[in-house]
Amino acid sequence: EAGVAQSPRYKIIEKRQSVAFWCNPISGHATLYWYQQILGQGPKLLIQFQNNGVVDDSQLPKDRFSAERLKGVDSTLKIQPAKLEDSAVYLCASSLSPDKETQYFGPGTRLLVL
Amino acid sequence: LAKTTQPISMDSYEGQEVNITCSHNNIATNDYITWYQQFPSQGPRFIIQGYKTKVTNEVASLFIPADRKSSTLSLPRVSLSDTAVYYCLVGDRGYSTLTFGKGTMLLVSP
Numbered sequence: 001e002a003g004v005a006q007s008p009r010y011k012i013i014e015k016r017q018s019v020a021f022w023c024n025p026i027s028g029h030a031t032l033y034w035y036q037q038i039l040g041q042g043p044k045l046l047i048q049f050q051n052n053g054v055v056d057d058s059q060l061p062k063d064r065f066s067a068e069r070l071k072g073v074d075s076t077l078k079i080q081p082a083k084l085e086d087s088a089v090y091l092c093a094s095s096l097s098p099d100k101e102t103q104y105f106g107p108g109t110r111l112l113v114l
Numbered sequence: 115l116a117k118t119t120q121p122i123s124m125d126s127y128e129g130q131e132v133n134i135t136c137s138h139n140n141i142a143t144n145d146y147i148t149w150y151q152q153f154p155s156q157g158p159r160f161i162i163q164g165y166k167t168k169v170t171n172e173v174a175s176l177f178i179p180a181d182r183k184s185s186t187l188s189l190p191r192v193s194l195s196d197t198a199v200y201y202c203l204v205g206d207r208g209y210s211t212l213t214f215g216k217g218t219m220l221l222v223s224p
Contacts, residue, residue: 104160108156
């Protein structure tokens with residue numbers, strides 16, 4: 001079974017630039033999550049999708065971050081414009097359902113904002 | 115949301131049993147306890163989940179006392195490859211958000 005795919009794996013940009021991350025969840029997984037993990041901290045949930053609908057985006061900085069999952073499969077997370085404090089690893093995870101028994105995480109995208 | 119407290123770091127040697135305790139004093143009736151493992155440059159990986167008493171799988175055991183205010187992840191006979199950060203999470207199985215703390219950095223030495 002293929003795991004959660006993410007791209008790119010690494011990205012370096014300058015502040016005020018835009019960046020987008022892509023995630024393809026495990027086939028058949030209805031629930032998709034985006035997390036931000038700052039160095040030395042645990043992952044923080046940014047947004048949760050159930051199919052193509054948003055379940056929880058309470059911690060998403062909506063003035064600069066946006067995410068979509070238009071067809072209920074893959075998803076894109078965008079930052080526009082980026083700030084220095086956005087430097088982090090962005091993790092995508094998926095699960096069969098909102099049941100939190102098992103979330104499967106991708107390898108993450110490491111973002112450095114200069 | 116139930117808050118969790120776990121040691122920042124632990125050290126062990128190969129072949130030893132490691133027990134990592136997590137405190138969750140305000141755990142709710144519907145909450146489950148879940149542990150994840152994270153290696154450097156990888157996403158977290160599910161280890162085990164339980165509600166009460168004891169749960170065991172091929173990787174670890176999870177001990178939960180009757181009051182459920184704490185839990186202990188037990189890793190039998192650790193190896194160098196068990197060096198990782200271990201996260202304890204508490205939440206229900208519905209639409210509530212799982213919250214990761216800082217986790218416990220386990221260092222296994224030869």
